Amino acid sequence: MRFSIRSEYCEKNKFTKQIISRNLVCNKEGFWKVDKRDPLTKIPRVETRTGCETRLFVKLDVSSGKFVVIDFKEKYNHELVSLDCAHMLPSQRKISSTQAIELDSASKSGLRLGQSFELMGREVDNEKQITNMFWADEQMIMDYAQFGDVVTFDTTYKLNKEHRPFASFVGFNHHREAVVFGAALLYDETA
Incomplete structure (x- = not known):
């Protein structure tokens, strides 16, 4: 509830x-x-x-x-x-037991577990409601608070199997090591 x-x-x-x-x-x-x-x-x-x-x-x-x-x-x-x-x-x-049976059937049909979950995810998102995804864990947020003075934003295009742009937010820490502040998987290239 x-x-x-x-x-x-x-x-x-x-x-x-x-x-x-x-x-x-x-x-x-x-x-x-x-x-x-x-x-x-x-x-x-x-x-x-x-x-x-x-x-x-x-x-x-x-x-x-x-x-x-x-x-x-x-x-x-x-x-x-x-x-x-x-x-x-x-x-x-x-x-659910129904989903477990579907996963078992998919496994017997030769689908790997990751492919089976991807198939179930597509069934959940059959109306194409999931678009852009951004994530930053607690460590990334703390790193940004400490070292977020300079942030680079870079995108790599169509290197994943979905051919979607991937964006990363990166900076440097006090040891001049690259630190990731966050990342995004974009549905398209619109603003």
């Missing part, structure tokens, strides 16, 4: 191993503990938690055999994901 979840607590029956209660929370619940290695880490962990208080606690009703909502708290402190992108949330990134 426009946010990713994680299981905070799960209680099982000691004998049957059946789940009897579970507490589901927003994946942004709580805060990470301070990493003792923090000054020594080259790539620090990205802070993703905001202390969100949204939670759902369910318990098994033994008489009916169904789970009953015991407690529900809807108190967000972050923006929710649009419905169009909800399937990309970490808790939703699973393939």
Whole structure:
């Protein structure tokens, strides 16, 4: 429902191993503990938690055999994901049994796994809605903050299998080594 979840607590029956209660929370619940290695880490962990208080606690009703909502708290402190992108949330990134069968069939037909996922991606983007893509990870953003005084922008044309322009944003660090600040795969060459 426009946010990713994680299981905070799960209680099982000691004998049957059946789940009897579970507490589901927003994946942004709580805060990470301070990493003792923090000054020594080259790539620090990205802070993703905001202390969100949204939670759902369910318990098994033994008489009916169904789970009953015991407690529900809807108190967000972050923006929710649009419905169009909800399937990309970490808790939703699973393939269905139908998709697994399709991947298995594609494998038996001689398609490599990468080709199979590309085929599934084309089925998702059958209306040609995915156009330009830009990406920069946390390290690239930190490098840009430190060394972004001079940035070069370069494009290589039609060297990938899709024949799309690839653009890179590059600079230099204090050791005069090339540092990538970001990259883009362009659908076309329009502004």
